[in-house]
Every structure is written in structure tokens, then in C-alpha cells.
Amino acid sequence: MGFDQSQVKHERLLAWVGEVASMCKPDAIYWCDGTTDEYNRLMQQMVNCGMAIPVEGRPNSFYFRSDPSDVARVEDRTFISTPQQIETGPTNNWMDPAELKPLMRGLYDGCMRGRTMYVIPFSMGPIGSPISKIGIEITDSPYVVVNMHIMTRVGTRVMDVLGKDGEFIPCLHSVGAPLAPGQKDALWPCAPIERKFICHFPDENLIWSYGSGYGGNALLGKKCLALRIASVIARREGWMAEHMLILRLISPAGRRYHIAAAFPSACGKTNLAMMQPTIPGWRCECIGDDIAWMKIGPDGRLYAINPESGFFGVLPGTSYESNPMAMETLKANCIFTNCALDDRGEVWWEGMTEDPPSHAIDWKGKDWTPSCDTPAAHPNARFTAPARQCPVICPDWENPDGVPIDIFVFGGRRAKLVPLVCEAFDWDHGVFLGATASSETTAANIGAVGNVRRDPMAMKPFCGYNMGDYFSHWLSMGDRLGNNAPKIFYTNWFRKGEDGRWLWPGFGENSRVLKWMCERVDRMAAARETPIGRLPADGALDLRGLDIASEDLKELLRVDKEAWIRELDSIREHFAQFGDRLPQRLWVQLQKLEQRLKE
Ligand code: SAT
Ligand code: MN
Numbered sequence: 001m002g003f004d005q006s007q008v009k010h011e012r013l014l015a016w017v018g019e020v021a022s023m024c025k026p027d028a029i030y031w032c033d034g035t036t037d038e039y040n041r042l043m044q045q046m047v048n049c050g051m052a053i054p055v056e057g058r059p060n061s062f063y064f065r066s067d068p069s070d071v072a073r074v075e076d077r078t079f080i081s082t083p084q085q086i087e088t089g090p091t092n093n094w095m096d097p098a099e100l101k102p103l104m105r106g107l108y109d110g111c112m113r114g115r116t117m118y119v120i121p122f123s124m125g126p127i128g129s130p131i132s133k134i135g136i137e138i139t140d141s142p143y144v145v146v147n148m149h150i151m152t153r154v155g156t157r158v159m160d161v162l163g164k165d166g167e168f169i170p171c172l173h174s175v176g177a178p179l180a181p182g183q184k185d186a187l188w189p190c191a192p193i194e195r196k197f198i199c200h201f202p203d204e205n206l207i208w209s210y211g212s213g214y215g216g217n218a219l220l221g222k223k224c225l226a227l228r229i230a231s232v233i234a235r236r237e238g239w240m241a242e243h244m245l246i247l248r249l250i251s252p253a254g255r256r257y258h259i260a261a262a263f264p265s266a267c268g269k270t271n272l273a274m275m276q277p278t279i280p281g282w283r284c285e286c287i288g289d290d291i292a293w294m295k296i297g298p299d300g301r302l303y304a305i306n307p308e309s310g311f312f313g314v315l316p317g318t319s320y321e322s323n324p325m326a327m328e329t330l331k332a333n334c335i336f337t338n339c340a341l342d343d344r345g346e347v348w349w350e351g352m353t354e355d356p357p358s359h360a361i362d363w364k365g366k367d368w369t370p371s372c373d374t375p376a377a378h379p380n381a382r383f384t385a386p387a388r389q390c391p392v393i394c395p396d397w398e399n400p401d402g403v404p405i406d407i408f409v410f411g412g413r414r415a416k417l418v419p420l421v422c423e424a425f426d427w428d429h430g431v432f433l434g435a436t437a438s439s440e441t442t443a444a445n446i447g448a449v450g451n452v453r454r455d456p457m458a459m460k461p462f463c464g465y466n467m468g469d470y471f472s473h474w475l476s477m478g479d480r481l482g483n484n485a486p487k488i489f490y491t492n493w494f495r496k497g498e499d500g501r502w503l504w505p506g507f508g509e510n511s512r513v514l515k516w517m518c519e520r521v522d523r524m525a526a527a528r529e530t531p532i533g534r535l536p537a538d539g540a541l542d543l544r545g546l547d548i549a550s551e552d553l554k555e556l557l558r559v560d561k562e563a564w565i566r567e568l569d570s571i572r573e574h575f576a577q578f579g580d581r582l583p584q585r586l587w588v589q590l591q592k593l594e595q596r597l598k599e
Contacts, residue, residue, distance in 0.1 A: 002038065003031035003121075003156055009164045013136060016170055017119055020138050024174060025110045026117035032145060034121075034155020042142045051143070051187050056345035059332040063347060064143060065363055066214055066338055067188040072380045073216045073223070073265070075445045075461050078198040080228065087202075089466030090577040091456075097201055104199060107176065107210050114179025115140040121159050121168075122152035124226050124293075124307035128161050129400030131293060131305050133230065137220050139173040141189075144218050147335060150310035150384045152221045169205045169229060171220035176211035188213060193446075200224060202232040202464050214337075215312060215382060226291045226307045228464035234293070235465065235473045238480075243458045244292040245273035246304050248394050248403060249514055252281030257518045260292045260304055260486070261409035262434070262458040265444030266380070268493060268506070270313040274325035274392055277511030279542055284511070285394035286325070287403060288387075289313065294405065300484045302477075303402035308387070314444070315339045315381040317351040322507050326383075328391045335384040338363040340376035349377035379443035407517050411491040412439025412455060417563050418492040420504055420556040421513045422533035423520055427478035429533065430488025432589035435471050436571050437490070454574045468581025475585055489517050490533065495556055503552045512542050530559040531596035565597050 008014055008031070021029055032038060043062055046052035055061040080088040081097045088094040118139050125132030137148060148154055162168060176191030190196075191211030198217050199208040207224045209217060216223035230241035244260040251257070263269050273289040288306025297303040313326060315336070320327050339349040342357035350356075356376070362368035363378045387393055396403055410433055412418075418438075424430030434457040441451045445461065454460070456467060463470050478485050491513060493506045516536050519525030526537035535557050543553070571590055575582050 001041070003033045003159065005029070005031055008159065010162055010166070012165070013162070013168065016136075017138065020172055021117060023105065023108050024112035024117060024140070026112035026115055026140060028116045030116050030118050032118055032120045032154055034149065034153070034158070039146055039149050042146055046142055049185065053341065053345070055336060055347050058330070058334065058347070061332060061334045061336065063339070063341060064335065064337045065188065065365055067186070067190050068364055069193060070188065070190040070212050070214045071338060071378050072214065072444055072446045073461065074193065074196050074198065074212060075447065077193065077196045078461070079200065080464055081199055081201050082203055086581075087466055089468060089581065091460050091463065091467045100199060104197060104208050104210065107195065107197070108172070108174060111174045111176055111178050111210070112140045114181070114183065114185075116142075118142065118145050120145060120148050120154055121162065122148055122154045122221055123158050123161070124152060124221050125305055126398050126400050127153050127157050129305075131295060131400060131402065132307070133169060133225070134158055134162055134166060135169040135171050135221055135225050137171040137173060139218070141173070141175050141213050141218060143213055144173060147219050147312075147384050148221065150335065150386050151219055151308055151312060153309055169207065169225055171207040171209070171225060173209045173218055173220055174211075175213045175218075198224065200228045200464055202229060205229055205233070219312070222291070222308065222312065223462055226293070227459070227462035230293065231459070231462070231470070232464040235469070239293065239295040240477060242292045242294065243290065243462050245269040245289045246287035246292050246306055246403065247273050247275075248285040248287060248396070249277070249511075249518060250283040250285070251518065257406045257521065258304070258403045259407045259409060259514065259517070260294070260405050261411070262437075263411050264413070264439045264442065264455045264458045265461075266314050266442035267411070267413050267439060270311060270326060271323045271507060272510060274323055274390060275510060276324060276508045278508040278545070279511050279515055282511055282515060285392050286390055287394045287397045294402070296480060297401070297404070300481070301404040302481060302484070302486060304405050305400070305402040306387075306397060310387050311383070311385045311390070313383050313385070315349040315352070315383055316375070316377050316379055318349070319352050322351070325390055325392050329385045329389045330383055331389075333386055333389065336381075337384070338378040338381035340368060349381055350375050379449075405486045406521050408486045408488045409491055409517070410434040410437045410457060410488070411493070412437050412458070413442070413494040414438060414440065414452065414492050415494060415496040417560065417567065418490070418495070419535060419559060420493070420495060421489060421491045421516065422530070422535050423517070423527060424488040424490070424533055427485050427488065428475065428585050428589055431471060431474045431478065432586055432593075433488060433490045433533065434474070435586055436574065466578070466581050468578035468583070471586055472583045475583055487517070487521055497552065497555065503556050505546070505548070509546060512546065516541050531561065531593065531599070532559055532564060535559070561597055568594055568597070
């Protein structure tokens with residue numbers, strides 16, 4: 001059972017696993033083979049100890065409740081550790097490796113006592129593809145193992161590719177809750193917040209995570225490897241690792257457009273990635289919902305792959321109305337974390353159905369009825385679902401060559417100011433739009449919800465190096481791409497009226513905005529110039545069949561010059577924090593914006 005360690009011929013890997021074992025002192029070591037049998041066995045063990053509950057009506061699906069303190073990423077406890085602080089920049093927490101490493105070794109010492117240490121060989125990207133990267137995650141959490149089975153490609157085939165001396169990214173994870181002999185385990189073991197650490201050592205391609213079992217804190221292939229570490233590698237090697245969904249939009253004439261869109265966590269990437277266009281004849285296929293790795297291909301265009309193999313999506317708000325394709329994806333073989341269970345043992349979350357169940361057990365394990373003043377599901381409750389189960393998964397989603405990107409979209413959640421859509425004048429202006437992106441914070445991170453913050457390219461929590469240098473990298477990619485560069489747009493689906501109502505219906509109706517973008521690529525749709533960019537000309541958005549008040553539409557496409565002038569100071573302040581690492585070309589963009597606004 002499992003992969004036999006004596007079969008492992010990779011000296012460096014064996015040495016690292018041996019070192020970690022002698023530091024963490026687990027009771028046993030288990031090498032994951034990635035088989036269904038392994039998944040089922042681990043799940044059964046977790047069911048037997050009460051950690052997992054089979055979900056009624058969804059074959060092979062299981063429900064978990066986390067500890068109430070361990071419900072989201074912990075940006076305050078996430079560190080980029082380089083000898084020089086300037087290399088991590090002002091948007092990351094920094095610690096000197098000379099200080100952080102001994103501190104972490106102290107925490108890791110004996111941290112797996114009473115537990116099994118799992119060694120998970122995984123591939124980000126199709127196994128064996130030249131774009132893919134191999135990681136080895138060591139963890140003491142069987143919950144992490146089953147999630148990694150879905151989110152990444154795990155197993156023996158990865159070991160084959162690794163061979164005797166292949167490259168791998170070491171990812172060490174512990175829930176940070178050693179067990180004394182005879183001590184009963186918690187249903188969701190973890191460490192208190194001040195002892196959680198999510199550490200990255202980009203100079204060594206090394207990830208050390210301690211104290212949390214949740215999401216991106218623990219499934220280290222995702223944010224830690226595929227974004228924070230990969231962004232550093234990508235810059236070094238001249239490609240891009242971005243927090244972007246990837247979709248293919250197909251016109252009635254069969255023309256394919258590939259769109260990569262960056263929005264902060266919990267701002268609707270999964271919904272957009274699987275959207276059902278409401279415009280007759282248009283179709284959408286999903287390639288990925290969270291991360292894009294992109295390289296310039298032999299024809300000079302930019303090609304994207306999704307390094308993941310599953311979706312780790314937000315449950316609250318997901319329904320047959322908002323995201324029918326996600327609902328179909330969730331019918332079987334899924335993991336549900338921190339939603340509620342109704343009396344039949346079926347999962348439920350806010351927004352899933354029009355009528356809530358009359359009684360449920362909430363995410364904290366307490367009785368819940370609709371009259372409770374707390375939600376039944378945690379706002380960051382998540383599903384883990386195999387991508388291949390999505391009914392609109394693109395036939396090319398595992399194509400190792402990727403898909404050629406035509407359009408980049410940036411955006412965020414802003415109740416005010418930012419219009420529904422705007423097109424950049426050129427690449428530099430597009431990078432400026434991305435670099436100044438702002439959004440109201442969500443429950444995907446532990447901390448206040450609803451504060452506006454700058455979240456450049458939706459990468460603030462995920463860029464593994466100085467963001468000023470990251471902007472330079474974007475500019476240099478544009479220089480290399482030249483005329484092949486994707487067109488850049490900025491969207492805001494979340495605009496509200498004075499009365500607090502959403503002005504734009506969103507979801508499948510967003511296809512109207514995407515269609516305009518595609519027509520802009522083909523020079524088929526009209527735009528009007530405004531100081532902040534090009535907006536759809538009157539009548540250029542296809543609104544046939546949509547019931548929207550003309551005042552609402554006007555407001556959605558209004559550019560309030562005075563309000564934008566007031567925004568300039570906050571952009572200046574945002575840029576100033578990067579000092580001389582901020583590329584001059586972005587200061588020029590700011591100047592030009594100011595000029596256009598004050599003309
Ligand atoms: O927990 S995750 O980091 O994987 C989800 C997210 O914040 O996007
Ligand atoms: Mn994300």
C-alpha cells in the first residue's frame with residue numbers, strides 16, 4: 001500500500017525526506033501513490049474518526065468542518081524570506097531566512113509526533129509536459145492528501161518523471177499539533193493564529209508551512225508553489241505565473257477567443273470561468289478558474305496552461321442560477337468544507353437554494369435555523385472538485401501547449417467609481433490598469449471584509465518578489481510580445497447604485513461585455529475615448545434580450561472626472577511605496593491620466 005520507499009532512487013529526495021522525518025519525528029512515513037484506492041482508504045479513516053462525513057445524495061463526496069480559527073488564508077502570517085528585504089518589496093511580509101529558519105525548525109521539532117507523515121509527489125501541469133513543475137509536499141494531514149489528489153496530479157507517474165535526479169520543489173507542511181501518547185486528536189488539528197507561518201524561500205525554491213490545515217495555507221501546490229514561487233521562477237525565465245482564470249469563448253461563427261482574467265479571491269473567477277453566455281449562439285468553455293502559467297510560443301503569441309487539475313471554489317452564492325456548471329461539477333467525488341448539513345445529511349450553503357432548510361447543522365457543528373443571525377456556512381466555505389467533471393471543460397484544458405491568449409481582463413469589486421468595462425489604450429496603459437487595480441476585501445483572507453485596497457493584477461497576496469519588479473516584468477513581456485500582445489481590459493461587475501442595488505446583473509450576462517471585447521479584438525465594435533480608457537460606444541454593447549434600465553446603464557458606463565481626479569493621490573501613494581523599483585513607464589502613465597482628466 002502506497003509507494004514503496006525502497007523504489008525511490010532519487011538521492012536528494014530521499015535525503016530531504018529523511019531530514020524532515022528526523023526533525024518532525026512522525027510515527028510513520030507513507031509515500032502517496034495517487035491511486036483511487038489510496039484516496040478511498042484515507043477518506044474511510046477520516047470517516048471512522050469523525051473528521052469526514054459522507055454527503056447524502058452525492059456519491060463519493062465528503063463533508064469537513066475546520067476549526068473556527070482556521071477558515072481562510074492568513075496573509076499576516078505569510079512570509080517571503082530573502083536575505084535582502086528589498087527583494088520582497090513593500091507588499092509582502094518579510095523575514096530574514098537567518099531568523100525565520102531557526103524559528104521554524106523549532107516549531108517543526110517533533111511536530112508530527114503521534115501522526116503519519118505523508119509524502120505527496122505531485123505535478124503542476126500535465127505530467128511530463130515541458131511547462132509543468134514537480135513538487136513534493138510532505139504533510140501530516142490526510143485531509144491535505146485527499147485535496148491534493150483532486151487539485152494536482154499525484155502519484156507514481158510523477159516519481160517516474162522525477163527519475164534519479166529530476167528537479168522538484170520541496171513543500172513542507174504540518175498542522176502543528178503533535179499528539180502526546182494516548183492523547184485524543186482534534187477533529188481539525190491546527191495551531192493558534194500566532195503560531196501559523198506560511199513561509200517561502202524563493203532563492204531556494206522552498207516552501208515551509210506550519211499551523212494551518214486550510215486551503216492555500218496547506219495545499220501548497222496552489223498559491224505557494226504555482227503563484228508565489230512560480231512568479232519568481234517565471235520572472236527569471238521570462239514567462240508569467242498569474243492569478244487568472246482561463247476561458248475559451250466561441251462565437252456563433254465558430255471563432256475562438258481565449259481570455260485570461262485576474263480578479264482577487266472570492267470575486268467571481270470560478271463563475272466567469274464556467275459562465276453560460278446569455279447571448280444566443282455564443283458558448284464558453286472552461287480551462288482553469290484560478291491560475292494561469294503563460295509562455296511565449298514559437299509563433300510569438302502568449303500560450304496559457306492551467307497548472308491545477310481541480311477547483312477550490314467558494315460555496316456561498318453558488319447556485320443553479322449563478323453557476324449551473326459548477327453545480328453540475330459538484331454532483332459526485334467532491335470535498336465540501338465549512339458549509340452546513342441539512343437534516344437529510346445533504347450539504348447546504350447561503351444562496352444555494354431560494355429557500356433555506358428549516359433546520360441544519362452549521363459549519364461550527366451547532367443547530368441552525370433560518371432565524372439564526374449567523375450564516376449556516378462560513379463565507380469562505382469551499383468545494384474541492386475535479387476539473388474533468390465540469391460539463392463545459394475545454395477539450396484542450398490539458399493540452400501541454402496551452403491556448404493562445406487574445407484578451408487579458410483585470411478587475412475587482414468596487415461599489416462606486418469604476419465603470420463596468422474599459423479598454424486600455426495600449427500595453428503600458430493596460431499594465432497601469434492592472435497595477436492600480438483595487439478591490440473590496442473578501443472572506444478569502446482572515447481579516448476585515450469590505451475595505452478597498454490596491455490589489456495589483458489580483459497578485460498582492462501571491463507575488464513572491466518585489467511588486468515594482470513584477471510591473472517591470474509585465475512591461476518587458478509586452479515589449480517581447482509586440483503586436484502579438486493580448487488586448488487588455490478592466491471590468492467591474494460589482495457597481496452599486498445610490499440605493500445599494502447591483503446595477504449590473506452579472507453571471508451569464510457578463511458574456512455581453514466579453515463579446516464586446518472580442519469584437520474590439522477583431523475591430524468590429526465601436527468605442528468612445530474617455531480619460532480612463534475606451535468604453536463601449538452608445539449601442540456597442542449587445543443588450544438584446546436584457547432588461548436593464550437606461551439610467552442604470554448610463555451610470556455603469558459613466559466616467560466621473562472629478563471622482564477620478566480625487567483617486568490620483570491614492571494611486572500616487574500606492575506607486576510611491578515601491579520607490580525606485582517602480583518602473584518610470586508607470587509614472588508616465590499616471591501623468592498622462594492626470595493630463596487627460598484635467599484637459
Ligand atoms: O485558500 S485559497 O488561497 O486557495 C483560495 C483563495 O484565496 O483564492
Ligand atoms: Mn485564487
